[in-house]
Amino acid sequence: MKEKGLITAYKNRAKELLPILLVSVLWDKPVDENHFMDMNDTLWNEIISISGQHGVLALAFDAMLTLPTELQPSRIIRLQWFNMVCQVENFNERIYRVIFLLDKLFTDAHIPYMLLKGIGIASYYPVPEHRSSGDIDIFVPENAEKAIKIIKNAGAVPDHDTKRHCCLFINGVTVEIHRYCIGTKDRMLDKRYQIISKRLLKYPPHHILLQDHVIPVPPIMFDAWFLPMHLMHHFIYVGIGLRHLCDWIIFLRRYSEKIDKRIYAADMEYIHMMRITRAFGHILTEKLGLPADMFPIGLTNDIKEKNDARRIYENIMYGGNFGRHLRFSTNRKILKLPTKFTSLLRFADSQWKQQMVDPLSGIRVLIGGLFPNSH
Incomplete structure (x- = not known):
């Protein structure tokens, strides 16, 4: 029992220290040494483990290196951590090569496209290769079917296809070709999402420099709305990690002055996202x-906003990237629970989150899930 309590204490302490490390990377400043005076390798290993669960392992490594040598973990821990960072870099390099291939294929075929989130946001980090990536999201506003056919002919292996996107594998990398950018299970709100999305995509186009390639990404005003919407959509239905919050901060640090706050607030109000957006704002500023x-x-300083932020942050820290470390996710693997049972638990977990958007939204989503063909 005593050993279990000590493990819990290490986990809780690591969850307190990880955001402090991330602040160093996000704002280009040394780590506050006062928080790292009583460290040991067990605690450092816990930080490494949790940073991996949240998709920020390489970012935390960069921050650790700003500490004086005597406050850093032992040499063997640093080497093990460094090897994990190299894996992040190698996978990102593989992703870059696929992006450059897609860029050539689409450019040669005269198909306009935009690189969504992920690697596009990574280019704004101090070390872009240290932003952990999962897949490549490409939005093709027109000729999506032609784009899919072209990359299939180039050797892509189809995985699954939905109304929203087509998922394929190219050279060991998952690529999603999006027909539209974002949606929600709440049909009423989804119509409003599409109205906002189409309007914001009419803003001036934007590009990033990825190594020596110029890659098209969505307009700044679109990303200012889309990044938090994508983040909050995942939070409600699956879960998110600190990586998603870091992406949002990195974007705001670069472009906050170019965001029309009046339009932004009106859009969030229109889709009932003001309450949950403010809660996330408290997390970004306070953590x-x-x-x-x-x-x-x-x-x-509204107490309701603060309570929302506290509850959301606890859920994020507990669940990790895409909620993969929530208890019902890990228990399903251990107890071999049916996937549908886990989906039911996830649905139940999403309901308190839905209430932050619109008390009726959860009811509409529930009805839509029970009667998928109803209108």
Whole structure:
């Protein structure tokens, strides 16, 4: 029992220290040494484990290196950590090669496209290769079917196809070709999502430099809305990790002055996302160092906002990237529970999150799940 309590204490301490490391990377400043005076390798290993669960392993490594040598983990721990960082870099390099291949295929075929989130946001980090990536998301506003056919002819292996996107494998990398960018299970709100999305995509186009390639990405005003919407969509239905929050901060740090806050607030109000957006704003400012004036919506000291933020942050820290470390996810593997049972538990977990958007939204999603063909 005593040993179990000690393990829990290490986990909780590691969860407190990880955001402190991330603040160093996000804002280009040394780590506050005062928090790392009583470290040991067991605690460092716990930080490494949790940073991996949240998709920020390489970022935390960069921050650790800013500490004086005597406060860093032992040499063997540093080497083990470094090897994990190399794996992140190698996978990102593989992703780059696939992006450059897609860029050539689409450019030669005169098919306009945009690189969504992920690697596009990674280019804004101090060390882009240290932003952990999962897949490649490509939005093809027109000729999506032609684009899919072209990459199949280039050797891509189809995985699955939905109304929203087609998923394929290219050279060991997952690629999603999006017919539209974002949706929600709430049909009423989904119509509003599409209205906003189409309007914001009309803003001036934007590009990033990925190594020596110029790659098209969505307009700044679109990403200002889409990144948090994508993040909150995953939070409600699956779960998110600290990586998603870091992406949002990195984007705001670069472009907050170019966001029309009046339009942004009106759009969030239109889709009932103001309450949950403010809650996330408190997390970004209080846990990850974002100056309040960089957040596109004004924050208050309202106790309800603070409570929402606390509950959301606890859920994020507990579940990790895409909620993969929530207890019902790990228990399903251990107890071999049916996938449908786990889906039911996830649905139940999403309901309190739905209430932050719209008390009726959860009911509409429930009805839509029970009667998928109803309108």
